[in-house]
Amino acid sequence: MYTEKVMDHFSNPRNVGEIENADGVGEVGNASCGDIMKIFLKVEDNVIKDIKFKTFGCGAAIATSSMVTEMAIGKTLDEAMELTNAAVAEALDGLPANKMHCSNLAADALHEAIKNYRENHS
């Protein structure tokens, strides 16, 4: 059902955890699925220096969380805002059709975290 990449990120998720005194926090939930995803950012000079996540969700949700953190780290906030769920899914070599919505969660949580940072630092 899942690609090897998905299973790799699912079994060894990168950047799990929380950042204390994070510069930005994004939380999204999908009511229908009941899934919740939280992303924590450390930002310096508009660049994502550190990023961590927590996820309650299926294998695809955990793998996309992990992947999105890997893709975002080191990027400028503007670059990170451009990250799409499609790009995350593609980086995982694809997701089953009925799991595409899970990848929305990850990109959305990242974007929420960036917005939250910008609100706090404007």
Add this chain to the structure above:
Amino acid sequence: MKKIYMDYNATTPVRPEVLDAILPFYREEFGNPSSVHWAGRAVSGAVEKAREQVAKLINCSPAEVVFTSCGSEGDNMALKGTVAALRDKGNHIITTGVEHPAVLETCHYLEKNGCDVTFLTVDSDGMVDLRQLEDAITEKTILISAMWGNNETGTLFPVEEIGRIARKHKVRFHTDAVQAVGKIPVDVQKAGADLLVLSGHKIGAPKGVGAIYIRRGTRMTPLIHGGHQERNRRAGTHNVAGIVGLGMACELAGQNLEQNAERMAHLRDKLEQGILNQIPDVKVNGHRTQRLPNTLNVSFAYIEGESLLLNFDMKGVAASSGSACTSGSLEPSHVMGAMGVDVALAHSSTRFSLGPDSTEEDVDYILEILPPIIQRLREMSPLYPGNK
């Protein structure tokens, strides 16, 4: 890697004796039982023998057994066949909110086609209220459809009492016994059922065969019209090998039924106790005593079911979950919902279902791998208070 199958409520391997019994019917005795020549004759005897084996397990007469292709077909036949045959009597059906989709979706279809359906609620153990059932009966009620054992939680309905209420009000009683048959004694007379559905692949027969008990004199419109098979109650060339397998599986299930049930209950209880002793924030779903002997449904708080199943899978353990994330549907288990389990805990619900081949070692292995998996997943969870 060690493989541990704990998903017998989903399906079962074909039992070796069943496989032996069916093999001759693919190439040697391949005839059509409706044929009059040698190729048909050998085979029609085998079909009738299987009918007797099924009848014996559920205590009815062979003529009351009709072979089907699966439990879902049986449930559709029971509901649609009753509605079509009793149109002149009424259009009201009573069922429960925790039935299998084969009953629930059929009821929703019938609702769109002129039926009134009452979906009885259940309590937090998944149990129906007989008072509520009796109160729901009206002049137009033609059918009560209530399952014998729940596939997700194992909760057993009081079928004998339901049957009594049905008889008292002269309402037909259908019970979906797909999960009960072969695991506990099932007697259509005691239950007072007019219709009862079972499915082969849940009891060691191949997939693609099932049966419906239709009490003598019960008017039914066929779901599948055509040839004269099954005394005009179900058309289509007989699935001879499947039917022979179902017969043998019923015979095997009937042998030592109670000892096997006790053995499974012992293992299941050990698993349950082990989990409760080792892992905090665990909720057992389903009735504590009125429960199938092989079924354990637990919610591991803060963890989503599919991610747990994938971790199990990586360790060779096959189980199942009530999370929407595994089923491709949007809502998590309707059974958990009907029991009032909150959405997060419904997503956490995990079903272990044991079978005749389950062993003490299987249980020990699960109890060994479970705590670290739960710990790791909880640490990843934004809901877990231990992390805050």
Add this chain to the structure above:
Amino acid sequence: MKKIYMDYNATTPVRPEVLDAILPFYREEFGNPSSVHWAGRAVSGAVEKAREQVAKLINCSPAEVVFTSCGSEGDNMALKGTVAALRDKGNHIITTGVEHPAVLETCHYLEKNGCDVTFLTVDSDGMVDLRQLEDAITEKTILISAMWGNNETGTLFPVEEIGRIARKHKVRFHTDAVQAVGKIPVDVQKAGADLLVLSGHKIGAPKGVGAIYIRRGTRMTPLIHGGHQERNRRAGTHNVAGIVGLGMACELAGQNLEQNAERMAHLRDKLEQGILNQIPDVKVNGHRTQRLPNTLNVSFAYIEGESLLLNFDMKGVAASSGSACTSGSLEPSHVMGAMGVDVALAHSSTRFSLGPDSTEEDVDYILEILPPIIQRLREMSPLYPGNK
């Protein structure tokens, strides 16, 4: 005793390659394809492979193939599913008087439930008249159901022309291709069919599995409601072994389809000629050129079918008959009736249907035993003028 099977239109032995293909799915790969764990995964790939094999044989896309339990289920689904889905469009169905009971009986049921059904007549060869078909179409016509090849006579309908007429009038076209698939090239695109039904046990797969082709975008109400299997088009746990077997049988049928057809036609023609040369007062039923390559239907005047079959049976030959005496019904074959064959000759009609394992020796043996049997039975017959 030598056993000669000449009843392949009734059912077929499972082909050895098919048996090999299905065996692993009873005990080793026994999972439920809907499960997410190891036991389910192996199996869901196998189901999808089989879907591709079926799709390839009939030239459609795999997503258009829905697995069923038999041909009868498929025909019921095609007819009832169309009527329920297109209720707003109309209630008129056109079919023919020579369809299999799975279509005819379903039409009779639908007639009792608000549908108008036109049963087209056929000529003495069992052929439909396309003019009559086109004239029968009204504003309310929602479906034309016409079989590809007739099970009793082998007569082939001009499905491409029927499909063209259906498209021209924007009417849905269903064809029961249970007897055609695997014997002659069947291409749903060329035929312009929206629905097509096939059955595994007619082509060397086990009994209890079939498929229906549903053209993309064709609205259908399921016959069996329940779980999400088959993209919500057919609920019920997959008959995995059966489905794998059906896939393999379709693949095998596709190899050398035309050579096999030629080989069977050659043997069939030899049988036909041999009978006509040796035995007087014989009538061949069915179209002489538009006919399944494996089917020969002959009426041996003055003889009743069952008594002939019993004599065959005593010599090890399995064939079938259009006589009411074999079928348990009162009327002799409705197909013979529709073709205007008189009742006595209808009772005499005998079907030889060949298969891939049929040999020249089989045909020679039948030609050897047939004349004395016929002679003996005729001498017993009050109808036989030779006796008068």
